[in-house]
Amino acid sequence: MTLSLLLGAAAAPMILAAPAAAQSFAVQAFAAEDPSGPSTALEEVIVTGEPAMRNRTDDVVPTLSYDLEYFQRFEPLTVGDALKRVPSVTFLSDVLESDGVRLRGLDPGYTQVLIDGERVPGAGLDRSFFVDRIPAELIERVEVVRSSSANRSGDALAGAVNIVLRDALSLDGGYVRLGALNWSDSEYGRWGGTYGAVWGGQVGPGRLLVGANIQDRRNPKNKFSQRFDAPGGTLENVEVQTDVRDGADYSFNAAYSVDVGPGALELSGAFVRTDRYQDEDSLEYRNGVQSDANLLTVNDNDLDIRTDNLALRGRYAFDMAGGRTRIKLGYASINDDQYEFEAESEYLRDAVAYPDEDRFTLDSTRVNIEDAEISGAVEHERGLAGGATLEFGVQWNRKDRDTLIQETPRIRFNVPNAPAPRPAVPAFGAFASVPGGEGTIEETRIDPYVMLSGETGAVKWETGLRYESTRTTITDLTAAAADRVTETDHGFLLPSASLRWRLSETDRIIVSVARTVRRPDFDRLQPALLEEEFGDSDFIGDPKLKPESAWGVDVGFERRLGRRGVVGLNAFYRDVTDLIEAVNTGAVGSGGAGTFVYTVDNVGDGRVWGLEFDLSTPLDALGMADTGVFLNASWLDSEVDDFMGTRRFNDQSDYVFNTGFTHDIPAWGAAFGATYRKQGDAFSRVLAEEVRTSYGADLEVFVEKRIASNIVVRLTGSNLLNASKDEVFDKFDSVADQTARAHDEYELETEDAGPWYQLVMRVAF
Template identity: 30%
Template sequence: MQLKHKPLMAVILMTLILPTVNAEEDKDAQASSGAADATLPEIVVQADRDDFEARQTAPATRLVYGREELDRMNELTVGDYLRRLPSVTFTGPPGTPKDVRLRGMDKGYTQILIDGEPVPGGGKERQIQVDRLPLDIVERIEIIRAPTADLPNEGLAGTINIVLRDAPTTRVTGGRLVTGRVFGEKTHKDTWNVSGQYGDATGDVRWLFNASVGQRGELKTKSKSEEGFVAATGVRNSWKDEFEDERTTSDGLDFSPRVNVKLDGGDELVLTSFFSRTDETKTRHVDKFKYNTPATGADYVGDGTRDETEDKLREIARLRAEWKHKLAGNGSLSVYAAVQRGGEEKDKTTLEYNAAGALTKTAVEDAEQDEGEWFTGLKWSRTLGRHQLGTGLEYADKSREDVKVTTENGVPKTSGRGDNFDIREQRWTAFLQDEIGLGAAHVLTPGLRAQRIAREAEAGGQSFPGSFNAVSPSLHYLWRVNGRNNLRASVTETFKPPKFDDLSPLTETKTGTLTDPDKSGNPDLKPETATGWELGWEHFLPRHGGVFGANLFYRDIHDKVESRTALGDTRYVSRPQNVGDAGVWGVELDARPRMDIWGMPELMLRFNYTRLYSELVDSVTGIETRIKDQPPYVYNVGFDWQLPRWDAAWGVNYNYTPRFVKNPAEPLKLDVEPEQKLLDLYVMKRLSKTAALRLTAANLLDMKKDKDKSEFNASGQLTKKTLEVERGGPAVFVALEGKW
């Protein structure tokens, strides 16, 4: 299967850009006879340079949040910090961000990279949960709205690149001790974490040991009321309540040592590794009740209990080596190789009891996911006049095995479509990119990324091979209007391979009704592709005083994948399908200004607002709806206020996402996602030049998720109504931190 790109898009953008470029160069020529031959100086990226400078000089749109910014709110995990960034929404228990989503799209449309490369051990959507990564081992976080050709391009909505701390050029010693508590509705959970960094440069060797160990507690309570109705008369014929208490303890260990060795002739050997282990224990107790006379809501009695225990072990490991060689004529060559592995082991036991307390059901689930990969490649770059050329080749070999066995009362259950399968994937990647300086104020970065992916999958004794080619052009334009204003434009092509389990040909048997259809996969799924357009403006305040940004984006998505329920021969079946084309667009505003203009240089405001729109046209029915899981908007507002007189600082952040219908394409299942309101606060007191004490309060509003769902039959008559209320609980943390 061949993915077709559109060369016309590059021509259109060039047509729009070149008149501006030529006009600007004419002005430069009038001002100076040598301006026409001006070339951009080589930009050397330093790990400690200012976030705003890194954003300002990047050839493509890249929002950068460095170590100083990450330190402010004393967050424990990457997920805790990401929720306050532009265009970011989450799923997970109230106050606990797990699966990150950019621009309101499903989590599989957001690409998560660590040090610029994908990692194994994610779910079937190829994305890891960011609540398992401690923030203290991170150097910076980058939001990449439109990728350049040298980056992986499987994030239709965008890319989040998590860059880990690098080996220092001088001695670095730092540490942090955190303790805290989550206050739940029925109980409390303690949290603690110890992290530290120790590194130095001695002779030809730079090195860093960076580690974090700790335990995190999470709580969730949920009440659920479910009413059933006779469709023809509207009379309530069932009414059940459930009250759930869930408690989770996660023990984590993470470290990422780095070693850089200088070799003869200016060459360098870079050895990096990353290991993450999370051991999670979860218990869930559910009390059930029902009305014996549901029509009038009378005779409320107990209906049994359910107890669940779950142990989940998740690991990620990567070892990478790179040789960097300097070439004559201001060029460089790097050759690298890496091996990485990730996986998850889960054991879950469910015990159900009737109203008299007798055991009625025992279910045992044993699941394992194992994903391994090795890859190798090379990259070459060279400066030739106005051009900064770059090219690269890479080969990767990946395997994934999912095994799940479930028994009920000692009898094995039939496997579901995503329970047992093996996948082997080979990937060949090549890219070519040129960063062109057009006068002193203009940078044009065309690129081309080509990939071939061959996949062999097996499930239920059936084998289904597949392969596809992706040729993805990209074009980025940067106009440095003056020292404080940038205008940016980008056109890129990205793609999204199907979820692993969506390719399975197996059918999982349910009741086969419209409200509980059988579930099946679709080996004939095509990958989704998108042409992305970005147009942005950035204004940088003097003396690194902050930034104002505005960005317009549009994604033209082809072969959009959605689950659709349809009547087969005699039963209803839900399966993923390429339902048609979709458009996703919106406006993104972000600001981090320091209040110098009001005579308050110690105060920095922070604000971002994203307005989201979408349209999905079903190729079969022709019905137009919004895409699944997209809220209409999301915003953050807050501030950081330094108090030098008291050697202190404090700050606040408020995050809001409104209510919205999760899947407008299924009107017979009205599922409303509740609004989310998160308020966080921190207070910091410096104890000395090297030590500080920090207090953080998270989820101060004790956010609750009020979910309501309604189901209708084919005639539009109400058959079921469900109301759920979830609560996590506020949390308070105290941290002692120091740098020497």
């Protein structure tokens, strides 16, 4: 009934609106379609001259916008590298990795990642999209949207990151990017390359933009682990590990814009392929003594990854019924193929030390995830009497996700008492699907919305209502026939309202209130029994899980500093209900007495809050117009009750701090700068395991020189402080042991990767 009423409300204004209303409709409908004009290729390449600042947007919803020029001098390889300089963005990745963006420190599933304002599927079980899959060369700007609007998907409890790609109207001319990369994991380093080209201009009746990019990627990490029987207890073993991730990213994008009939047609597409090989090798030693006589295991764990991301968009906007109508169609997909094997040789299972092998184990796994979304929308915007604007429409999305996770039978030889000697190259058996590893998830969403906006004196405002209805069908092909298919329906009414109050020519206050949702992780929905998933206890998913929902408020103050500077302070709060947490079914687990089968359910509530400060300004007031500085700091906190008491949301860092500067020397055609970043500690508590994570500080610098009117050369250095990631693991056999603090294992792990350097030349033409 609610859906029918809202659809009716969305359609009624189009039917009843009088032509006279159109006369008061200034050309404000879909204002983003009327850009000021493309920048030249020379402007894209040569940014020497004045510091690049954060944009001060005109949006009513609190939004931070950063053009590529803000990041470009540090030559980020990926969108993830760029986002490291943005307020309230944290990562819980390995050193030199920036994949799952954690806005306000929350799990990536709480952050909505958009490309050109549209949802994109990700390979992650939490529905998140890895932003390090998008090369920075594709983007025009990055927007951090702190609250929600009725015309955007409500899957943004923490906020949204909108990656705006270059379009056909953004560039006039072209440029080439050539570079060399050096990583410090050998005496003279390892070398790679980065190559790209972009061109935009008039083609036929419209404008075309095309770009291509190839860049090598490498992350050479060293890890060291110490394992004790308990905190402060006996050192049982140490592990020395190298973890080298080597690969390349390939990308191509194109966009075409042309007037067709009474309207404007925009077509765009982007393809990104990530090829990566991860080679982990480790040696484990008894009692921490690193000698052949104490060698416990030799492990070789390799993972081959190929991920393809494709996004195709079409949009046609035209005048209709006294307003402006837009029709959108889109297709986005991700295809993630992985093959992994792990070979382990064990020693000291008897009294004979290395090189006599006691046991050899070999495992092999392959994973294929195909996730495709087809989307469409019909949206209309029109002016109303009194200067207000009405926007309404219906957005539709169909997701099809196929998962295939298979393993071969484990190969294990006990040496020397095996039935036969271990072959040099053991033969794997046939692949078979693991429990819960083969199935499909189909989701169909129909989301109508209606939104009013306007300006009254010094106040600009927006209010709206969105209804999201989702039908989900889960098919688990590894389950019994009677349990294979589960269907659920959920509907959420999502109100939102924002206002921007101009206090003076320099000061303004922005307030926003919205309701948002977070949909369950895919693995939490599948009713597959996973043995010994939590210590010695089992786990089974619940396909009837409801999404989490939250009411949130943002209150911010912003001041313009001089011509281009800006400083802001924002406070936020989220009240989360139907929080998804693990619960005990009471059933005895596969391990027998003392073990249980756990599942998940919508239990309890949670709260998230924090303060966000950001400053971006040239130092004009100090007579240093050629120097720009930025500083942002976020204090983050939360509270949730779990099976042991109160904690923060898992893995939320308690703060993140960024600062940096750029300085131009116009007389020399040169510039230099640096950024410094520090992320606070994070804590996670799940069944049978607790993890505390901390990171060292990250320092990056650049030096650039303009060597011709159309050529600039930049040298950048990253991770110059050789920041480490340090983790403390408390591991238990059961929740009872966890409560009693009876450890199964206590582990300290640290990893580092060393600095890396990049020399890049950009040539405009």
